[in-house]
Amino acid sequence: MNAIETIDLAKRYGTKTAVDSLNLTVEQGELFALLGVNGAGKTTTIKMLSCLTKPTSGDAILLGDSVISNPQAVKEKINISPQETAVARNLSVKENLEMIAQIYSNNRIDARIKAEEMLLTLGLGEIAQDKAKTLSGGMQRRLSIAMALISNPQILFLDEPTLGLDVLARRELWSIMEKLRGNITIVLTTHYMEEAKALSDRIGIMAQGELKAVNTAAELMRKTRTETLEDAFIAIASESEMSE
Amino acid sequence: MRTLAFASRNLKEMMRDPLNLVFGVGFPLIILLLLSAIQANIPVSLFEIDRLTPGIAVFGLSFISLFSGTLIAKDRSTSFLMRLFASPLSASDFILGYTLPLLPIAVLQSILCFIAALFLGLPLTANILVALVVLIPAALLFIGIGLLAGSVLNDKQVGGVCGALLTNVSAWLSGTWFELDLVGGAFQAVAYALPFAHAVDATRAALAGDYASIFPHLWWVLGYALIVLVIAVIVFKNKMNSDSL
Numbered sequence: 001m002n003a004i005e006t007i008d009l010a011k012r013y014g015t016k017t018a019v020d021s022l023n024l025t026v027e028q029g030e031l032f033a034l035l036g037v038n039g040a041g042k043t044t045t046i047k048m049l050s051c052l053t054k055p056t057s058g059d060a061i062l063l064g065d066s067v068i069s070n071p072q073a074v075k076e077k078i079n080i081s082p083q084e085t086a087v088a089r090n091l092s093v094k095e096n097l098e099m100i101a102q103i104y105s106n107n108r109i110d111a112r113i114k115a116e117e118m119l120l121t122l123g124l125g126e127i128a129q130d131k132a133k134t135l136s137g138g139m140q141r142r143l144s145i146a147m148a149l150i151s152n153p154q155i156l157f158l159d160e161p162t163l164g165l166d167v168l169a170r171r172e173l174w175s176i177m178e179k180l181r182g183n184i185t186i187v188l189t190t191h192y193m194e195e196a197k198a199l200s201d202r203i204g205i206m207a208q209g210e211l212k213a214v215n216t217a218a219e220l221m222r223k224t225r226t227e228t229l230e231d232a233f234i235a236i237a238s239e240s241e242m243s244e
Numbered sequence: 245m246r247t248l249a250f251a252s253r254n255l256k257e258m259m260r261d262p263l264n265l266v267f268g269v270g271f272p273l274i275i276l277l278l279l280s281a282i283q284a285n286i287p288v289s290l291f292e293i294d295r296l297t298p299g300i301a302v303f304g305l306s307f308i309s310l311f312s313g314t315l316i317a318k319d320r321s322t323s324f325l326m327r328l329f330a331s332p333l334s335a336s337d338f339i340l341g342y343t344l345p346l347l348p349i350a351v352l353q354s355i356l357c358f359i360a361a362l363f364l365g366l367p368l369t370a371n372i373l374v375a376l377v378v379l380i381p382a383a384l385l386f387i388g389i390g391l392l393a394g395s396v397l398n399d400k401q402v403g404g405v406c407g408a409l410l411t412n413v414s415a416w417l418s419g420t421w422f423e424l425d426l427v428g429g430a431f432q433a434v435a436y437a438l439p440f441a442h443a444v445d446a447t448r449a450a451l452a453g454d455y456a457s458i459f460p461h462l463w464w465v466l467g468y469a470l471i472v473l474v475i476a477v478i479v480f481k482n483k484m485n486s487d488s489l
Contacts, residue, residue: 053487072332078330080327082327083323084322086326087324088256088324089318091253095256099252102249103246103250103332147327148327
């Protein structure tokens with residue numbers, strides 16, 4: 001079974017088409033990166049896949065369940081780390097983790113155990129009692145990802161997880177994502193080409209709401225006869241702009 | 245359990261914000277002390293402690309709208325609500341989670357107000373307990389206003405609408421600072437078409453042991469609370485299903 005399969009998935013706001021007839025398949029355990037300039041439709045796609053926005057037409061099947069007909073079942077299997085860090089600012093790191101674990105598991109004791117595990121896994125143990133609002137940007141992102149992972153999702157959506165981070169914090173998050181690779185299905189949106197190249201199994205390039213290309217970084221470069229992923233991205237994205 | 249986990253988070257967020265404590269508890273108590281001091285020097289029947297305390301209690305409750313509205317608006321702007329909307333929490337989990345923690349805060353706030361009033365000469369009677377119960381519909385009303393404001397406004401707008409406008413309007417039109425019949429006319433008519441003066445009058449009647457006079461006023465407050473809560477729930481649920489948080 002595929003982790004994600006979209007069938008002519010589309011989202012329109014009035015006359016503006018944010019995502020147009022998206023047909024995409026992501027395999028279980030795959031780390032899939034969605035690349036695109038601002039307004040390309042990446043975040044809208046993530047929102048439809050995570051049941052935050054209803055598609056205008058089409059459907060998406062996540063591990064056998066439709067985002068339209070059975071969103072509650074989909075929500076039990078997924079989690080998301082939004083673009084903003086989305087943490088409870090006056091709660092400690094541990095309290096944030098326990099709260100999310102309780103929302104998913106309904107059990108306070110399990111939630112405590114899971115929070116302890118997550119503190120260890122993501123290296124948050126030393127700041128467990130610190131309030132979220134006192135953390136650095138990098139640590140808040142790390143907490144945000146930990147909050148998304150604590151429910152043991154089968155599919156994880158990471159929307160621009162390293163946006164605005166310094167190079168060290170970004171590399172730390174890369175190493176966390178590397179460890180997750182293969183264990184769960186991850187859909188990552190990013191502006192950073194090197195991030196997509198370093199982390200993902202396959203890359204999808206979106207422009208003007210359409211999925212223009214899907215392949216490995218190496219294949220995208222080969223097909224566009226370019227030396228770097230950035231050049232390949234520009235070739236694909238600008239080609240679609242010129243054809244508009 | 246899900247609702248409780250979310251409600252517990254909301255309670256902690258509000259109680260750990262020092263501004264909430266300053267405005268929700270400190271400010272009304274300062275006003276109570278100040279007006280009682282004025283009353284001690286220049287006796288004004290309106291500021292006698294048994295008439296003043298219900299007004300200050302209702303004034304204090306108006307800050308509940310600011311607490312809840314700000315929390316919800318911030319949860320929207322920081323994408324915290326987006327994270328939770330992608331979780332298995334249902335609409336009722338959200339609404340109960342945001343409203344339940346506010347009731348004990350409101351009751352605690354009113355209790356503190358009455359304790360302060362006891363030190364300022366309010367007689368200790370069972371009517372204080374009745375007054376605390378009579379204040380609950382007013383608390384529900386302000387909780388509903390906060391839920392509504394937080395669902396449609398950003399946190400700065402909530403500060404303006406609930407922090408400045410609502411607290412002032414509810415105070416001026418409550419008959420706490422001046423007798424409404426001294427102004428009379430349209431002002432008094434508007435004041436009694438709104439629930440704030442009724443909330444104060446109902447609490448004054450309860451505190452005076454004049455139970456028969458509670459209900460005409462309490463119906464107004466209950467009616468407004470019900471209407472505002474229903475509208476707030478509908479707006480919040482629509483927001484959950486809309487494309488923009």
